[in-house]
Amino acid sequence: MEPSYFPRTENDSLSFRGKQLLSGRHKIHPYPAMLHPLLVDYLLEKYINKPRSTILDPFCGSGVTLLQGVLRKHDVIGFDINPIAMLISKVKTSTYDKVTLYDELEDIKDAVSNSQDVDIPSIRNIDTWYDPKVVLDLGRIRHVLKSKDYRHKSFFLACLAYVCRHQSYTRNGEFKRYRMPESKRNNSKNEVIPLFLNHSEIMCEVFTQNKLPSTSIHLHRADVDANLEFDLEVDMILTSPPYGDSGTTVAYEQYTSFGFEWTNDLTPEFEAEPNYYKKSLGNKKNSGNGVSNVEVLSETIKRIEELDSKRASVVTDFFDGYYRALRNVCKYLKPNGIVCFIVGNRLVKNQTIPLDQITASFLTSQGMTFESIFVRNICNKVMPSRNSPSNLKGVQSSTMTSEYIVVCRNTT
Numbered sequence: 001m002e003p004s005y006f007p008r009t010e011n012d013s014l015s016f017r018g019k020q021l022l023s024g025r026h027k028i029h030p031y032p033a034m035l036h037p038l039l040v041d042y043l044l045e046k047y048i049n050k051p052r053s054t055i056l057d058p059f060c061g062s063g064v065t066l067l068q069g070v071l072r073k074h075d076v077i078g079f080d081i082n083p084i085a086m087l088i089s090k091v092k093t094s095t096y097d098k099v100t101l102y103d104e105l106e107d108i109k110d111a112v113s114n115s116q117d118v119d120i121p122s123i124r125n126i127d128t129w130y131d132p133k134v135v136l137d138l139g140r141i142r143h144v145l146k147s148k149d150y151r152h153k154s155f156f157l158a159c160l161a162y163v164c165r166h167q168s169y170t171r172n173g174e175f176k177r178y179r180m181p182e183s184k185r186n187n188s189k190n191e192v193i194p195l196f197l198n199h200s201e202i203m204c205e206v207f208t209q210n211k212l213p214s215t216s217i218h219l220h221r222a223d224v225d226a227n228l229e230f231d232l233e234v235d236m237i238l239t240s241p242p243y244g245d246s247g248t249t250v251a252y253e254q255y256t257s258f259g260f261e262w263t264n265d266l267t268p269e270f271e272a273e274p275n276y277y278k279k280s281l282g283n284k285k286n287s288g289n290g291v292s293n294v295e296v297l298s299e300t301i302k303r304i305e306e307l308d309s310k311r312a313s314v315v316t317d318f319f320d321g322y323y324r325a326l327r328n329v330c331k332y333l334k335p336n337g338i339v340c341f342i343v344g345n346r347l348v349k350n351q352t353i354p355l356d357q358i359t360a361s362f363l364t365s366q367g368m369t370f371e372s373i374f375v376r377n378i379c380n381k382v383m384p385s386r387n388s389p390s391n392l393k394g395v396q397s398s399t400m401t402s403e404y405i406v407v408c409r410n411t412t
C-alpha cells in the first residue's frame with residue numbers, strides 16, 4: 001500500500017454496478033475513459049445547489065460532464081485538445097429541430113444511395129487501414145456531407161467519425177491503433193453505408209426525444225497547459241484529466257484518429273493540425289522544475305528513477321504540465337467554488353503513481369482546501385483491462401480497478 005496523506009473514503013454506492021455507461025446521447029460516439037454519467041449527476045447534485053451554476057470541464061473529452069450539466073440546467077464550459085472530443089461534445093449538447101434533422105437524414109439517405117461521387121481526403125497509408133470498398137463508401141458519405149450546407153452537419157459528422165473507426169482494420173476494444181492481421185478480420189465486411197444510416201437514424205430518435213434545457217454552452221479546443229486567456233468565473237470544475245504519460249495509457253488521439261482523418265477539414269471551429277496531440281499532457285517535453293517541492297510526487301519519481309531514469313523523466317514531464325494545467329484552471333474558480341478531479345492511480349515500472357494524492361497536493365498548493373477523496377470501483381468504465389506498466393513485451397498487470405474522486409474547495 002502506498003502512503004496515504006489525504007484520507008480516502010470508500011464509497012461503494014458510487015460503483016453503479018449494472019448501470020450502463022453508454023446511454024442516451026452518450027451513445028453517439030464512444031470515447032476512452034469516459035466518465036460515468038451517474039457519477040457526474042451525483043457530484044453535481046451533492047456540490048451544486050444553485051440553479052444555473054457554471055460548470056467547467058477543462059479535459060472534457062466526449063462531454064459527459066457537459067451534457068449532464070446541461071440536463072441539470074447549468075451553464076457549461078468545455079476545453080479539450082482533441083478535435084473529435086470537441087465535435088462529440090458539441091453534438092451532444094446541441095439542440096435539434098426534429099423536422100430539420102429528419103429531413104436532412106432523408107436527404108442524405110437519398111444522396112448517398114443515388115450518387116457514386118466520392119471525396120477521399122489524403123490519408124497516409126489509407127490502404128493499410130481500410131478495405132478499398134470501405135474507402136469508396138466513406139468517400140461517398142463525405143462527399144454528400146461536404147456538398148451541402150446541412151444545419152445539423154456536425155451531428156452527421158459525428159456519426160461518420162464513429163463509422164470510420166468501426167470499419168477500419170483496427171481491433172475493436174483497442175484504444176491504440178492496432179492493425180488486425182488478415183486472418184482475424186472477421187468483421188471487415190464493408191458495411192459503411194448501412195452502418196452510417198442506421199446509427200444516424202437511431203441517434204436521430206434519441207436526440208429528438210427530449211428538448212435540452214436552454215443554457216449557455218462554451219466549447220473551446222484548447223491546450224489547458226498553455227496560456228489560457230478566457231474571462232471566466234465558474235462555480236465548479238468537474239473533470240477527469242489524463243492519468244499519465246499518454247504513450248502508455250489511454251491513447252485518446254489514436255482512438256479518434258480514424259474519425260479525425262475523415263472529418264477534420266469539415267469541422268472548421270475545431271480543426272486541428274495533424275500533430276496537435278504532441279501538445280497533450282504527457283507528450284510534451286517540459287522543464288520539470290515546477291513540481292519538485294510536492295513531497296508525494298518527488299518520492300514517487302525517486303522510486304521510478306531508481307528503476308529507469310528515462311521513464312522517470314517522462315513522468316516528470318507529465319506532472320510538470322499537469323501542475324500548470326491545474327493552476328491555469330483553478331484561477332477561474334469563484335470563492336467557495338468546488339473542484340472535483342476524477343483520477344486513477346496507475347502503475348509505472350510496477351510502482352503505483354498516487355495521482356489522487358498528487359492531485360490533492362497540487363490543488364491545496366493553489367490555495368484550495370481539501371474536502372475528501374472518494375474511492376469507487378470502476379467495473380464498467382471503458383478502459384483497457386490489461387496494460388504493460390513495465391513496457392516489457394508479454395509482461396502485463398491489471399490496470400486500475402478503482403477511481404478516486406478528489407474534492408477541494410476554494411476557500412480563499
Ligand SMILES: C[S@@+](CC[C@H](N)C(=O)[O-])C[C@H]1O[C@@H](n2cnc3c(N)ncnc32)[C@H](O)[C@@H]1O
Nearest residue numbers: 034035059061062064080081082223224280281
Ligand atoms: C480522461 S479523458 C476525459 C474523458 C471525459 N471525461 C469523458 O467523459 O469523455 C482526458 C482528456 O484530456 C485531454 N487532454 C490531454 N491533454 C490536454 C491538454 N493539454 N489540454 C486539453 N485537453 C487535454 C484528452 O484529449 C482527453 O480527452
